[in-house]
Amino acid sequence: MRIDVLSLFPNMFAPMRESIIGKTVERGLVDFNVTDFRNYTDNKHHKVDDEIYGGGQGMLLMPQPLFDAMDAVEKEAGNRGRVILMDPAGKTFNQSIAEELAKEEHLTIIAGHYEGYDERIRTLVDDEISLGDFVLTGGELGAMTVIDATVRLLDEALGDERSAVDESFSTGLLEYPQYTRPADFRGLKVPDVLLSGHHANIAKWKHKEALRRTYQRRPDLLADYVLTTEDQKLLKEIKQEEQND
Numbered sequence: 218m219r220i221d222v223l224s225l226f227p228n229m230f231a232p233m234r235e236s237i238i239g240k241t242v243e244r245g246l247v248d249f250n251v252t253d254f255r256n257y258t259d260n261k262h263h264k265v266d267d268e269i270y271g272g273g274q275g276m277l278l279m280p281q282p283l284f285d286a287m288d289a290v291e292k293e294a295g296n297r298g299r300v301i302l303m304d305p306a307g308k309t310f311n312q313s314i315a316e317e318l319a320k321e322e323h324l325t326i327i328a329g330h331y332e333g334y335d336e337r338i339r340t341l342v343d344d345e346i347s348l349g350d351f352v353l354t355g356g357e358l359g360a361m362t363v364i365d366a367t368v369r370l371l372d373e374a375l376g377d378e379r380s381a382v383d384e385s386f387s388t389g390l391l392e393y394p395q396y397t398r399p400a401d402f403r404g405l406k407v408p409d410v411l412l413s414g415h416h417a418n419i420a421k422w423k424h425k426e427a428l429r430r431t432y433q434r435r436p437d438l439l440a441d442y443v444l445t446t447e448d449q450k451l452l453k454e455i456k457q458e459e460q461n462d
C-alpha cells in the first residue's frame with residue numbers, strides 16, 4: 218500500500234517510524250510519504266493561508282498549494298489514490314472505515330491547519346473523516362490515527378502470532394476480558410474456565426463475556442449486532458446476573 222500525507226508539519230509524523238507501523242514501512246509493506254505542501258506555494262513568501270472572504274476569525278488554507286501538491290503526488294505515484302480530508306465535519310472514523318481503507322492500494326490524506334480549508338479544496342477529496350466531536354489544532358494526529366488503524370489491518374502487519382480478527386469492533390462486539398500469568402495475583406484470580414483446557418467452554422465464556430462487556434459499556438453497538446437465539450439467551454442470563462449483583 219502507498220500512503221501519501223499532505224501536511225505543513227512533516228516532523229509530526231516521527232511516530233510513524235516506530236513500533237508495528239514503523240516495521241511495515243521498513244519491511245516495504247507500506248510506502249509512506251509526507252509532502253510539505255508549503256513547498257508548492259507559487260508566492261515568494263511561501264504563504265499557504267489567507268484571510269477569509271466575508272470576514273471571520275483566523276486564516277484559511279488557500280487552494281493553490283494543496284492543488285499543486287496533489288498534482289505532484291499524482292505525477293509521482295501515477296494516481297492520487299483515495300483522497301481523504303481530515304476535518305471535524307467529516308464522517309466519524311471507526312473500525313469499519315479502517316477496514317474499508319485497508320483494501321485500497323493508495324491513500325492520500327490531507328491534514329489541515331489554521332481555521333481549515335478554502336471550500337474548493339473539498340473538490341479534490343473522496344472522503345472527509347473526523348476523529349470525533351472536538352477540534353484539534355491540525356489534521357496530523359487524525360491522519361496518524363487513520364493510518365495506524367488501517368495499516369495494522371494489512372495482511373502480515375501484525376505478524377503470525379497476533380490477530381486483529383477477534384478484537385473490539387471487528388466482531389461487532391467489544392473484546393472479552395483477557396488474562397496472562399500468574400493465575401492468582403494478589404488474590405485476584407483468573408476465571409477457572411480459562412484454566413480448564415476445555416476449548417468449547419472457553420469459547421462460550423469468551424463470547425458471553427464479550428456480550429456482557431458490550432451490553433454494559435456500549436449497548437449502542439448491540440443495535441447493529443445480529444443476535445442469534447443463543448445470544449438472546451446469553452443476554453437474558455447476563456441481565457439476570459447483573460440484577461443479582
Ligand SMILES: C[S@@+](CC[C@H](N)C(=O)[O-])C[C@H]1O[C@@H](n2cnc3c(N)ncnc32)[C@H](O)[C@@H]1O
Pocket residue numbers: 303304305306327328329330331332333334346347348349350351352353354355356357359
Ligand atoms: C483548528 S481546525 C479547524 C476547525 C474548523 N474551523 C471548524 O470549525 O471545523 C484545523 C484542522 O485540524 C484538523 N482537525 C481538527 N479537528 C479535527 C477532528 N475532530 N477530526 C479530524 N481533523 C480535525 C482539520 O484538518 C482542520 O482543518
